[in-house]
Amino acid sequence: MSERGDQVQRLLGALAKHADLVADAFEGSVSGGDKQRNAGIEALFSLNVLKPYDEDSYRLNPRLREFIADYFVSYQAFQALRRVSGTMQQAREQWRELRRLKLAGATKDVVRLLAALDESIVEMAYSIEHNLTLLHSLISTQYGNVDDLNSKLRQNRYYAQQVKLFLQDVEAIDVFVDFVADEAVAVGLPHVRQLVIRRLAARRLQWTSQIKDAQAVISKRLFEAKLMEVCLKRLSRFALWLARNKTSDGWELLVDEKTDVAMFRPEGFELRPQPDVSDMEPTTMEAMLAAVAKMPNKPTVSAAEKDPGPQLLLDDEADVHEQFDIQQVAMRELAVQAAVATEPLSLLAWKRCRAELTDVTDDAWLMFACQQLKGAGFRVEFVQLFELDPFPINERFHDIEVRCPIPLAA
Amino acid sequence: MNAKVLKLLLAGEYICPVRYRTEFDMLEDTSEREDVDAWLLSLGMRLARLGDEGAYFLAYDYIGPKEITQVKNELLKFRDEYGPAVLLLDFIRQADAGRVQLSPGEYIVLYQLEAAVSQSSMLETQLKSLLSVITNAAMRNTNHENLRRLLDHLARDGYVVLANKDTGAYQVTGKIEQLYAVLQFLDENKVVPDTEVDDREEVQDDLVDQATGIEELRS
Numbered sequence: 306m307s308e309r310g311d312q313v314q315r316l317l318g319a320l321a322k323h324a325d326l327v328a329d330a331f332e333g334s335v336s337g338g339d340k341q342r343n344a345g346i347e348a349l350f351s352l353n354v355l356k357p358y359d360e361d362s363y364r365l366n367p368r369l370r371e372f373i374a375d376y377f378v379s380y381q382a383f384q385a386l387r388r389v390s391g392t393m394q395q396a397r398e399q400w401r402e403l404r405r406l407k408l409a410g411a412t413k414d415v416v417r418l419l420a421a422l423d424e425s426i427v428e429m430a431y432s433i434e435h436n437l438t439l440l441h442s443l444i445s446t447q448y449g450n451v452d453d454l455n456s457k458l459r460q461n462r463y464y465a466q467q468v469k470l471f472l473q474d475v476e477a478i479d480v481f482v483d484f485v486a487d488e489a490v491a492v493g494l495p496h497v498r499q500l501v502i503r504r505l506a507a508r509r510l511q512w513t514s515q516i517k518d519a520q521a522v523i524s525k526r527l528f529e530a531k532l533m534e535v536c537l538k539r540l541s542r543f544a545l546w547l548a549r550n551k552t553s554d555g556w557e558l559l560v561d562e563k564t565d566v567a568m569f570r571p572e573g574f575e576l577r578p579q580p581d582v583s584d585m586e587p588t589t590m591e592a593m594l595a596a597v598a599k600m601p602n603k604p605t606v607s608a609a610e611k612d613p614g615p616q617l618l619l620d621d622e623a624d625v626h627e628q629f630d631i632q633q634v635a636m637r638e639l640a641v642q643a644a645v646a647t648e649p650l651s652l653l654a655w656k657r658c659r660a661e662l663t664d665v666t667d668d669a670w671l672m673f674a675c676q677q678l679k680g681a682g683f684r685v686e687f688v689q690l691f692e693l694d695p696f697p698i699n700e701r702f703h704d705i706e707v708r709c710p711i712p713l714a715a
Numbered sequence: 716m717n718a719k720v721l722k723l724l725l726a727g728e729y730i731c732p733v734r735y736r737t738e739f740d741m742l743e744d745t746s747e748r749e750d751v752d753a754w755l756l757s758l759g760m761r762l763a764r765l766g767d768e769g770a771y772f773l774a775y776d777y778i779g780p781k782e783i784t785q786v787k788n789e790l791l792k793f794r795d796e797y798g799p800a801v802l803l804l805d806f807i808r809q810a811d812a813g814r815v816q817l818s819p820g821e822y823i824v825l826y827q828l829e830a831a832v833s834q835s836s837m838l839e840t841q842l843k844s845l846l847s848v849i850t851n852a853a854m855r856n857t858n859h860e861n862l863r864r865l866l867d868h869l870a871r872d873g874y875v876v877l878a879n880k881d882t883g884a885y886q887v888t889g890k891i892e893q894l895y896a897v898l899q900f901l902d903e904n905k906v907v908p909d910t911e912v913d914d915r916e917e918v919q920d921d922l923v924d925q926a927t928g929i930e931e932l933r934s
Binding site: 441444515518519522539540541543544546547548553554555556557558559562565567569570572576 | 791906
């Protein structure tokens with residue numbers, strides 16, 4: 306970004322920062338108020354955006370106002386069309402100087418003059434376009450910037466004169482273009498010829514045609530309405546209102562039940578007949594089957610896993626069948642046998658005779674059976690090894706014998 | 716009682732002789748009209764008419780606060796609700812194609828509009844300014860295409876109907892009278908100063924007076 310571009314950005318930034326003040330100033334003059342407003346006015350004043358108008362009263366820079374008015378196609382009454390002749394005279398002088406500099410060989414100045422000439426030509430074209438926009442706006446709103454008929458008529462006459470001068474200006478452009486185009490070839494600046502032809506000559510016919518159209522409309526516009534019917538007059542008037550009041554949407558009016566019924570637009574009732582699926586009539590059935598066939602397949606959606614949450618097991622104890630493991634079953638059998646046995650039973654020997662106890666180790670079996678039988682009142686006796694141990698700490702045994710319980714004394 | 720008539724009414728259509736000739740003729744029969752009216756009454760609605768001889772439409776049997784609020788909102792949003800139709804119809808009026816008066820039954824011919832626009836850069840500029848209002852219109856389109864879309868826009872809103880596709884002739888429907896009724900209501904409430912219309916009448920009088928005066932002087 307060049308330094309100049311940076312400055313432009315800053316200027317536009319300041320305008321954006323105080324956009325509310327600029328908008329106020331476009332409507333009329335602005336005055337100071339609170340501290341913030343005063344600071345804004347001061348900032349805009351220092352940038353020449355606001356110009357002093359009266360005591361504590363500022364107006365928008367006319368050039369900026371013109372730019373905004375152009376954008377909004379909003380024009381003052383009797384606003385003069387922009388004259389092109391002044392800019393054309395300027396361009397003519399620039400061209401003369403440019404030609405002289407070219408002959409003198411001042412290349413640097415030639416480039417400068419060329420840019421200035423280009424700017425003048427662009428300005429001429431812009432002025433013409435602006436004038437046409439202004440004319441179109443005024444005519445299409447029937448000089449909507451004034452309400453009084455006499456003012457409208459005077460504006461009509463004024464613009465009839467203005468358009469004549471405007472047409473003269475545009476026709477004078479032809480002479481200017483011919484003059485510059487011929488000399489540009491002779492001097493050796495063919496791109497200048499191209500410039501004036503492309504920017505001006507090529508569009509002159511179109512401009513002339515548009516100006517003549519506007520001229521014709523101006524002369525008859527205000528008088529054509531006399532043939533309008535009442536409805537068309539209203540239509541025209543409200544169309545004008547819409548064109549002239551772009552920021553207004555409508556009116557708040559009193560409406561009651563006595564208002565013309567035509568004002569109440571009917572709302573459509575949405576009708577959606579449902580098929581009778583119980584109707585077995587072949588035509589209906591076929592239509593329904595055809596409709597079903599067109600339907601997409603039901604998407605298979607996997608059911609989302611739900612948290613089962615806390616559960617309560619309700620169980621009837623009557624139905625519970627106790628499951629005994631093999632040791633307990635074997636223990637019962639052993640108890641029965643031991644109860645009737647006359648001789649002591651070796652637990653180890655008894656275990657080895659039972660195939661289902663193969664997986665149970667001897668030690669575990671002895672510990673389990675011993676405790677169970679003791680609890681049940683059987684007499685148990687540890688079968689010890691006879692080993693000579695000088696310091697016996699534990700009495701070592703390798704089997705247990707069980708006998709029937711001692712009968713209780715009567 | 717004709718089902719099509721009922722469906723059209725329930726859909727909010729305006730049954731005029733231009734758009735729904737058969738159904739309109741049915742409703743012209745008194746007994747049919749009474750039957751329809753009686754049927755609608757059970758829905759809290761009734762059959763109404765625009766003016767004395769205009770299109771039939773569905774009206775509320777009882778105007779309640781909801782309906783009043785709806786109309787108030789429509790008037791508050793006049794630019795959105797009625798603005799496009801007003802602007803587009805006024806453009807057709809200005810084009811003056813075939814001296815159209817925009818009354819129900821009148822024809823608007825696309826090629827006449829196009830000819831009017833091609834002969835006046837003013838109209839062309841005005842058409843371009845309406846592009847934002849016309850559905851599907853675009854700057855890159857030809858005038859013919861944009862004008863066709865302008866008429867299609869009005870047709871979608873029910874103000875005109877395509878009468879002949881080959882000739883591009885559209886016919887103004889009876890619904891336009893609803894728009895005129897709204898404008899009349901607004902006029903009665905003097906929302907827009909009527910200087911424009913009065914001005915023209917004054918001008919006309921002035922000119923007539925002037926012309927009469929000149930004739931008197933000559934004689």
